Amino acid sequence: MKPDRFDEGRFEFGESVRVTRNVRNDGTYPGMEVGELLVRRGSVGNVLEVGTFLQDQVIFTVHFLSQGRMVGCRLEELIGADEPWNPSRFEFRDKVVCIIDLGIQGNILFTKGTEGEVFKVIRDNELIQYHVAFQGRTLQVPETALAPARPETFNEPEV
Template identity: 85%
Template sequence: MKPERFDEGRFEYGESVRVTRNVRNDGTYPGLDVGHLLIRRGSVGNIIEVGTFLQDQVIFTVHFLSQGRMVGCRLEELISADEPWNPSRFEFRDKVICTLDLGVQGNVLVAKGTEGEVMKVIRDDALIQYHVAFREKMLQVPETALEPAHPETFTEPEF
C-alpha cells in the first residue's frame, strides 16, 4: 500500500508517471526541429529529477526509457502511471483511412479506403472517437473504423 501523500502536487524520484499530452520540441531539445514529436501522449516514464524554471514553475525531468529520451514536463502534464488512462490509437494530424463506407441513413458520404486527417480526439469513458476531415467532409468516426493511412511509418502508441 502506498503511503498517504501530503504533497499532492509533486512526484518523487523514481516514480512512474504517464504524460497526458503530446510533448513536442519547443526548441530546448537539441538535434530535432521545433515542433517535432518527442513523446506521445500516454507514454510512461520515470521521474529522475525535480527542478524549477523561471523560479516559479516546477519541472519534472522524466526518462522515457522505451523512447530513449529525457524531457522536462510540468505537473499538469503528468499523472501517476497507476491512474486510469483511456488511450487513443491516433492523434491530431495523423493520416488515417476508413475501413468501411461511412454514411448517414444509407447514403455513403465517404467510401471505404478514403484517406482523412484526424482533427480532434474525443475521449468518452471506454469509446474513442475522432473528428476526421475527409476532403471537404468532417465526420465523427469511431476508432474501430479507422486504420493508419501509412502503416509503414505509423508508430503504435504504448498501452
C-alpha cells in the same frame, strides 16, 4: 481554496509517470526540429529530478526509456503510471483511412480506403471517437472504423 503553487512532492525520484499530452520540441531539445514530436501522449517514464523554470513552474525531468529521451514535463502533463488512462490510437493531425464505408442516414459519403485527417480526439467514454476531415467534410468516426494511412511509419501508442 487555491491549490499550492509548488507541488514538488506530487511525484518522487524513480516514480513511474504517464504523459497525458504530446510533448514536442520547443527548441530546447538538441538535434531535433522545433515542433517535432519528442514523446507521444500515453508514454510511461520515470522521474529523474524535480526543478523549477522561471522560479514558479515546477518541471519534472522524466526519462522515457522506450524513446531513449529525457524530457522536462509540467505537473499538469503527468499522471501516475497506474492511474486510469483511456488511450487513443490516433491523435490530432494523424492521417487515417476508413476501413468501412462511411455515411449518414444510409447515404455513403466516403468509401472504404478514403484518407482523412484527425482533427479532434473524443474520449468522453470508453469508446474513443474522432472528428476526421475527409475531402473537406468532417465526420465523427469511432476508432474501430479507422486505420493508419501509412502503417509502415505509424507508431502504435503505449497502453
